[in-house]
Amino acid sequence: MFADGIRVEGLRVLAKHHVEEGIRACVDYIRTQNPWASEHRTPELTKILVSYGTHAKRVVPDLERIAADFAAGEPDFPKNLSLLKAAAIRKAIREIEASNDQ
Numbered sequence: 001m002f003a004d005g006i007r008v009e010g011l012r013v014l015a016k017h018h019v020e021e022g023i024r025a026c027v028d029y030i031r032t033q034n035p036w037a038s039e040h041r042t043p044e045l046t047k048i049l050v051s052y053g054t055h056a057k058r059v060v061p062d063l064e065r066i067a068a069d070f071a072a073g074e075p076d077f078p079k080n081l082s083l084l085k086a087a088a089i090r091k092a093i094r095e096i097e098a099s100n101d102q
Contacts, residue, residue, distance in 0.1 A: 004034065008044055015051045023052050027059045030089070031066050035074060039081040046092035053101030063093050 007029060014022025026049045033041060049056050049063075070086040073079050 004037075004041055007033075008041065008048075011045065011048050015048045018052075020055070023049065023056055023059055027062050027066070030063075035077045038077075039084045042085040043088040046088050050092050050095045050099070053096075053099045055102070056096045056099075060093055060096060063089050063096075067093070 011022055011026050011029065014025065026045055030042060030045050030049075033045075049059075067086045067089040070082045070089065072082075074082050
């Protein structure tokens with residue numbers, strides 16, 4: 001139930017040390033995370049992803065698909081919260097695309 005904290009911190013450690021595999025791991029976790037409280041976790045995950053700067057540009061197409069899936073609604077999850085997650089991802093996409101950090 002509380003394993004998400006460990007996962008998020010693991011992704012933070014990977015980003016802090018610029019571990020390339022952390023980019024894909026972050027995107028995969030955004031997509032497959034437990035929906036419970038995911039409206040709070042998704043902005044945290046996107047912030048971690050944005051910290052990779054220009055290196056995260058290669059996953060923008062994946063993020064666009066995930067945002068579209070969330071915006072369409074998720075089974076057994078409130079639509080308004082899915083829309084919040086989609087908005088957080090789209091904000092991250094804009095930040096990644098505008099980034100010059102390497």
